[in-house]
Amino acid sequence: MKTNYFITGDTINEIKKLPNAAIDLICTDPPYNLGKDYGNNIDWKQWHEYEKFTLEWLTESKRILRDTGSIYVFMGVKFISRLFLMFQELGFHFNGWITWHYTQGMGRIKGFSPRHEDILYFTKSDDFTFNLDDIRIPQKYFRTRNNMKGANPGDVWEFSHIHYSNPERVKHPTQKPEALIKRIILASSNINDTILDPFVGSGTTCVVANLLNRKWIGIDINPQYIKMSESRIKKERNLLDSFDPRENRKPKDLKEASINQGNLF
Ligand SMILES: C[S@@+](CC[C@H](N)C(=O)[O-])C[C@H]1O[C@@H](n2cnc3c(N)ncnc32)[C@H](O)[C@@H]1O
Numbered sequence: 001m002k003t004n005y006f007i008t009g010d011t012i013n014e015i016k017k018l019p020n021a022a023i024d025l026i027c028t029d030p031p032y033n034l035g036k037d038y039g040n041n042i043d044w045k046q047w048h049e050y051e052k053f054t055l056e057w058l059t060e061s062k063r064i065l066r067d068t069g070s071i072y073v074f075m076g077v078k079f080i081s082r083l084f085l086m087f088q089e090l091g092f093h094f095n096g097w098i099t100w101h102y103t104q105g106m107g108r109i110k111g112f113s114p115r116h117e118d119i120l121y122f123t124k125s126d127d128f129t130f131n132l133d134d135i136r137i138p139q140k141y142f143r144t145r146n147n148m149k150g151a152n153p154g155d156v157w158e159f160s161h162i163h164y165s166n167p168e169r170v171k172h173p174t175q176k177p178e179a180l181i182k183r184i185i186l187a188s189s190n191i192n193d194t195i196l197d198p199f200v201g202s203g204t205t206c207v208v209a210n211l212l213n214r215k216w217i218g219i220d221i222n223p224q225y226i227k228m229s230e231s232r233i234k235k236e237r238n239l240l241d242s243f244d245p246r247e248n249r250k251p252k253d254l255k256e257a258s259i260n261q262g263n264l265f
Contacts, residue, residue, distance in 0.1 A: 003194055003215035006206070008226045011198040011219050012053065015060040018217075023064045024129070024193035025071070025214075027184050027205045029176055030054070032076035036173055038201075039222045050079070055086060057198055062090055064196070065124045070095070070188040072121050074176070080118050092122035099156045100180060104163070119184075129193075134186040137244065142251040153183065159242050168241035170228050172202035177242035181208045189214055203229025208240075 001022050007014050031043035033050040045053065061071055071092065075083050088094065098119040107113045136150025159177040162169045169175065181204055189195060191213045197205035200218030202225060209216035210233055220226055 001194070003217055004210070005217060006200065006203070006226045006229055007217065007219045008221070008223045009219060010221050011057050014219050015057055015064065015198055018060075018064045018196070020063055021066045021069075022194065023196045023217075024066055024069050025185065025189040025195045026061050026065060026069070026198070027072045027181060027188075027195060028197050028199050029074035029174065029201065030057070030199045033079060034076060038173070039224055041221055047079075051082065051086075054079075054083065058086060058090060061198070062092065062124065067125050068123075068128050070121065070123045070128055072098075072119050072184050072188070074100075074117055074119050076117060077114075080120065084120055087120060087122045092124065093126055093128075095123050095128070096121035096155055101156055101158045102161050103158070104161060129188055129190060131187055131190070135183050137246045138249050139251045140249065142253050146251075148251070153244070153246070157183070157244060158246075159244055162241050166241055170202045170232065172225060172228060175202045176204045178204055178208050178240040179242040179244060181205055182212065182240060183244075185209055185212055185214060200229055201225055203232045207232045 001019055031038065031041075033043055033045055033047070036043040065071060073083065084094075084097070096119075098121060099116050100119060101116045103115065105113060105115055132152060133149065135153060136147075137153050139146045139148060139151050142148065157180060159180045162175045162177060168178075185195065185205075185208055189209075192215060194215040194217070195205065195209045196216070197218045200206060200220045203218060206216040206218040206229060218226075218229055220229070
């Protein structure tokens with residue numbers, strides 16, 4: 001199967017052209033049906049139409065995933081409960097409901113300001129890739145009973161949005177943080193595995209997959225976004241546009257020999 005390329009087109013048509021059981025990881029952030037302006041498409045359908053649209057690409061996603069494959073889907077609060085049920089109805093295996101917490105965003109004056117989006121994580125079977133050692137974060141405390149190689153990052157992840165002042169920010173209304181995508185890719189794929197993002201937007205999933213030596217395919221209906229993705233892939237750089245603040249923490253020494261003995265690695 002051809003890899004490392006972007007497809008301009010409607011995912012509903014394009015995903016049908018991909019072969020059975022060829023993809024190791026699907027990581028995607030589809031339109032949430034909240035009326036966003038994506039240039040040549042407005043993210044707004046009647047809810048029953050949006051449900052039909054979701055069912056179509058999710059059914060195809062199951063067909064093209066390998067038996068050991070995983071799928072992560074970002075979703076807003078209005079549809080996430082329905083999406084969770086759709087995954088179950090299609091026979092995917094539940095593995096996690098991840099909350100992406102961010103500290104900046106729109107303010108509300110009658111109600112709580114939204115500060116999270118969620119990511120549903122399902123697998124095709126119970127035999128799936130999960131590389132915990134590749135995504136550990138420093139422990140809070142230095143003590144023997146902790147694994148000093150690092151802690152499991154848990155299912156609440158803090159990454160800031162890519163702010164307008166960030167030099168890596170591009171002209172896409174919903175650009176996702178690269179470090180967040182990196183965690184998903186490292187955990188749920190291996191080098192040379194193939195990753196698909198059927199709603200690739202500014203290309204984030206493919207940019208990170210490329211940096212991590214995975215194969216990739218990205219689809220978007222807007223040709224301007226495909227151009228944007230192509231130029232991001234070509235740009236050489238080592239640093240990601242974001243990080244989890246816990247990655248910089250140093251385990252605290254509890255100053256008590258009985259609890260802090262242990263090797264760092
Ligand atoms: C939430 S954005 C993805 C943002 C992306 N994660 C990023 O970091 O830039 C959703 C994308 O889906 C695209 N899209 C909407 N409907 C589509 C369809 N039927 N087929 C393919 N792409 C579609 C939009 O153009 C938009 O770029």
